[in-house]
Amino acid sequence: MSSKMDRRKKYTRMVLKQSLMQLLKEKPISTITVKEVCEVADINRSTFYSHFKDQFDLLNQIEGEIIEDMNKTLSKYNYNKEEEALQMTEKLLEYVAANSDVCRTLLSEHGDANFQKRVMKVAHDYTVKNWMSMSDIDSEISEYLSLFAVSGGIQVIKNWLNNGMEKSPKEMAVIMIRLTNKGFSSFG
Incomplete structure (x- = not known):
């Protein structure tokens, strides 16, 4: 019963x-x-x-489940290793792709702005924080670089979702890691 x-x-x-x-x-x-x-x-x-x-x-419950799933996915990887950074980003993008409808909606203009902030915090905690600790970047500007990288990553994911995910999660992960590690010059 x-x-x-x-x-x-x-x-x-x-x-x-x-x-x-x-x-x-x-x-x-x-x-x-x-x-x-x-x-x-x-x-x-x-x-x-x-x-x-x-x-x-109800919305908070939905968002909480997504954040929890993202944490579980990302906690399996060590961003200090470049090959794992690529794997982790790919797995995160596979998760987004598998939940594309929900993610697209939650990250849209109708979604909750706090959700995007929570996603940015998760991304920062698992990726950029470790990346910044490995680099020789002055800690005074590292927070700005971190914010720039995470915000840019969210915008790239939103654009990817809104344009029908034409590239695979692996292709998008390569683009995002190259941008994060080497900037625009890596595409010239």
């Missing part, structure tokens, strides 16, 4: 998450109501409230 309830709870949460993601493609979270989410999900509001406080809580 309890496994049946667990399946029902999982299904309900899944439908609510999908419904919110569908609405986020059309408008920002600040204009989405619980009533709209419930209408799209075909679930009554009391059921919604038995799982989430409001639409922001």
